[in-house]
Amino acid sequence: MSLLELDNVTLRFGGVVAVNKVSFSVEEGEVFALVGPNGAGKSTIFNLISRIYDPAEGDIRFQGKSILSRQPHEIAALGIARTFQNIELFEQATVLQNLLVGRHRHRRSNFMTELLFTPFVRQEERRHREAVEKVIDFLDLQAYREKYIAGLPYGVRKVVEMGRALALEPKLLLLDEPASGLSVEETQDVAYWVEDIKKQMGITVLMVEHDMHLVSAVSDRVLALADGQMLSIGSAHEVQNDPKVIEAYIGVSDDEERAVA
Amino acid sequence: MRTVFKTSYDADINYFRHGVQATWYMLLLLLAVVLPFLMGTFAIGEMTNMLIWAIAGMGLMVLVGQTGQASLGHAAFLAVGCYANVLLQEKLGFPFILSFPLAGVIAGLAGVLLALPTTRLHGIYLAIATLAISILADDIIVLAEPLTNGVIGLFAPTIDIFGLKFDRYANPDGFYWLVLAVAVAVVLVYRNLLRSPLGRSFAAVRDSEVSAQAMGVNVARTKAISFGISTAITGLAGALMGHYAGIFNNETFNVIISIQLLLMIVIGGLGSIHGAFFGAIIVALMPQAIAISRDWIGGLFGGGTVAIPGLESAIFGPILILFILFEPMGIYGRWVKVRTYFELFPFYRKDMFRRQKSYLKTERMR
Numbered sequence: 148m149s150l151l152e153l154d155n156v157t158l159r160f161g162g163v164v165a166v167n168k169v170s171f172s173v174e175e176g177e178v179f180a181l182v183g184p185n186g187a188g189k190s191t192i193f194n195l196i197s198r199i200y201d202p203a204e205g206d207i208r209f210q211g212k213s214i215l216s217r218q219p220h221e222i223a224a225l226g227i228a229r230t231f232q233n234i235e236l237f238e239q240a241t242v243l244q245n246l247l248v249g250r251h252r253h254r255r256s257n258f259m260t261e262l263l264f265t266p267f268v269r270q271e272e273r274r275h276r277e278a279v280e281k282v283i284d285f286l287d288l289q290a291y292r293e294k295y296i297a298g299l300p301y302g303v304r305k306v307v308e309m310g311r312a313l314a315l316e317p318k319l320l321l322l323d324e325p326a327s328g329l330s331v332e333e334t335q336d337v338a339y340w341v342e343d344i345k346k347q348m349g350i351t352v353l354m355v356e357h358d359m360h361l362v363s364a365v366s367d368r369v370l371a372l373a374d375g376q377m378l379s380i381g382s383a384h385e386v387q388n389d390p391k392v393i394e395a396y397i398g399v400s401d402d403e404e405r406a407v408a
Numbered sequence: 409m410r411t412v413f414k415t416s417y418d419a420d421i422n423y424f425r426h427g428v429q430a431t432w433y434m435l436l437l438l439l440a441v442v443l444p445f446l447m448g449t450f451a452i453g454e455m456t457n458m459l460i461w462a463i464a465g466m467g468l469m470v471l472v473g474q475t476g477q478a479s480l481g482h483a484a485f486l487a488v489g490c491y492a493n494v495l496l497q498e499k500l501g502f503p504f505i506l507s508f509p510l511a512g513v514i515a516g517l518a519g520v521l522l523a524l525p526t527t528r529l530h531g532i533y534l535a536i537a538t539l540a541i542s543i544l545a546d547d548i549i550v551l552a553e554p555l556t557n558g559v560i561g562l563f564a565p566t567i568d569i570f571g572l573k574f575d576r577y578a579n580p581d582g583f584y585w586l587v588l589a590v591a592v593a594v595v596l597v598y599r600n601l602l603r604s605p606l607g608r609s610f611a612a613v614r615d616s617e618v619s620a621q622a623m624g625v626n627v628a629r630t631k632a633i634s635f636g637i638s639t640a641i642t643g644l645a646g647a648l649m650g651h652y653a654g655i656f657n658n659e660t661f662n663v664i665i666s667i668q669l670l671l672m673i674v675i676g677g678l679g680s681i682h683g684a685f686f687g688a689i690i691v692a693l694m695p696q697a698i699a700i701s702r703d704w705i706g707g708l709f710g711g712g713t714v715a716i717p718g719l720e721s722a723i724f725g726p727i728l729i730l731f732i733l734f735e736p737m738g739i740y741g742r743w744v745k746v747r748t749y750f751e752l753f754p755f756y757r758k759d760m761f762r763r764q765k766s767y768l769k770t771e772r773m774r
Contacts, residue, residue, distance in 0.1 A: 235619035277635030
C-alpha cells in the first residue's frame with residue numbers, strides 16, 4: 148500500500164484546468180519530487196493534499212483511506228506536515244513558540260486544565276519542549292531559539308518553517324520549494340537534511356523544487372508537470388532527458404520546428 | 409544586563425525569569441495590597457476603578473492582542489456580566505460568591521454565541537459586526553424592561569461574602585481588596601494562557617490562519633474559545649463595574665465604552681498584560697488629572713472652574729493619534745525600550761527595535 152495516492156485528480160478554477168487527471172503514488176520511505184515550470188500545478192497539488200481546495204474529480208488517499216471527507220485542520224492529525232512556498236510563520240512569536248505550535252497535534256490537555264496550568268499541563272509542556280529541542284539540534288537553530296521571526300533573515304525562516312513541520316513528527320512531509328531563495332551553501336544543508344529526514348527519521352518526503360541539482364541529489368522519483376498535465380515520471384535523470392519535459396521548459400528545437408513547417 | 413543560565417525547561421515555563429524579577433513583582437503586589445493605608449478614600453475609589461478597567465482591558469486583550477480579532481462590542485459583554493450578576497442576586501437570591509463567577513460564565517457563553525456566526529469575518533467586517541452587537545445591546549436592555557428596568561436602571565446590592573460586607577461607599581478599602589484579588593486571579597489565568605498550547609494556538613491564528621490550519625489548529629474553534637475567554641473576563645469586569653457604580657442602566661455600557669476599551673489597550677500596548685494596566689491607568693485616571701489641572705488653570709486666571717464639554721475626548725483623541733504615529737507598541741513598547749536602554753547602557757542602538765517593513769499579506773487562501 149502506498150503512503151499517499153492521488154487518483155485521477157482534477158481541479159478547475161472557473162474555465163482554467165489547474166490540475167488535469169493527475170495520478171501518482173508516493174511510497175513509504177522515499178523522496179518524491181514534483182518539478183515543472185511556473186503554473187504547472189505543483190503547489191496546487193500541495194493545497195489539494197492540505198484540503199485547502201476540493202478536487203472536482205478523483206480521490207486522494209493517505210494510508211489507503213480517502214482524505215476528502217476531512218477538514219483542513221484534521222490533515223495534520225493524520226501525520227501530514229507541510230511548509231509553504233512564501234513562508235507562513237507566526238511572525239510575532241519566537242522560534243521556540245513557532246516550533247511548539249507544530250506540536251499541536253500531540254496536545255492532550257484541554258483549555259480548562261491549561262488555564263489552571265495543572266501539573267499535567269506542565270509535564271506535557273516539558274515533553275513538547277524536549278521534542279522541539281531535538282528538532283532545534285537537528286537543524287542547528289540553537290542561536291535563534293528566543294528570537295522573534297519578524298527579525299530573522301530569510302534563510303533562517305526557511306529552516307524554521309521546516310523545523311515547525313518536523314516538530315509535528317509527521318509520516319509525510321510536504322516541502323514547498325525548500326531551497327528557493329537560498330544560497331548554494333544553504334541549499335547543500337537542505338540536501339543533507341532531506342537525506343537525514345528520510346534515512347534517520349524515516350519520514351517520507353514529497354517536495355516541490357525548481358533547483359534540479361537538489362532534486363537529482365535527493366529524490367528517488369520525480370514527476371514532471373506542465374499546465375496541470377503529467378509529463379513524465381521516473382528517476383531524476385530519466386525525467387530530465389524526457390523530450391516532453393525539455394519541450395515544456397525550453398520549447399521545441401529549431402530542427403523540429405523546421406520539420407513541422 | 410543580566411544573563412540567565414537556564415538549567416531546566418521549567419525556567420521557560422515558570423512565571424518569572426529569575427528571582428530578581430519575582431522580587432520586583434512581589435513588591436508591586438505588596439504595594440497594591442497596602443495602598444488603602446497610604447491613600448485617602450477618594451483616591452482608593454479611583455484606584456478601584458482603574459483595576460476594574462484593567463480587568464476589562466485584559467479581557468479584550470485576549471481577543472485583540474493575542475488572537476488578532478478586532479472587537480468594538482465589548483461593552484455589550486460588560487453589560488451581560490453586570491446585569492447577570494445583579495439579576496442572579498436580586499431575582500434568584502444567589503449569593504455574590506456564586507453570582508459573580510456565573511456572570512463570567514454567562515458572558516463567556518454569550519461571547520461564544522457571538523463567535524459562531526462571526527468567525528468567518530475578518531478585520532474591518534468583524535469590527536462592524538461587533539459594533540452592531542454593542543449598539544444592539546443598548547436597545548435590548550431598554551426593551552427587556554421587566555427584567556432590566558429599562559432606562560431607569562438597577563441598583564447593585566452590597567456584596568456579602570460569608571458575612572463580610574463589601575461596599576464601595578461604606579467600605580471602600582474592602583471593595584478595593586476584592587477587586588485587587590480578582591485582578592490578580594485574572595492575571596494568573598492570563599499568564600497560564602500565554603504559556604500553554606492554547607495561547608500559542610491563539611498566536612498562530614493571529615499571525616497566519618492558513619499555516620495554523622496546516623499545524624492542526626481548528627481555526628474556527630480556537631476563535632470561539634478566544635471569544636469565550638475574552639468575554640468571560642470582560643463579564644467579570646462588568647459585574648464589578650455594576651457594584652462600583654451602584655446604579656446602572658443601558659447608558660452605562662454604551663458603544664462609547666466599547667471604543668474606549670479598544671483605545672485603552674492600543675495605547676497601553678497590544679499583546680501584553682502590562683498594556684492592559686498601562687492603558688487602564690490612562691483611561692481611568694486621566695479624567696481626574698484633567699479635572700484637577702482645569703481647576704488649577706482656572707484658578708491661575710482668576711476665573712472659576714469652567715466646564716468645557718468634550719474636553720476629555722479632545723485630549724484623549726490627540727494622545728491616541730500621537731501614539732499610533734510614534735509608538736504603535738503603546739506605553740508598554742516604550743517601557744521596554746527605556747528598560748533595554750538602561751540594561752545595555754551604553755550599548756543601546758537607536759534602531760534596535762526598528763520594525764522591519766513587512767507588507768500586508770493578501771489573504772491568499774480562504
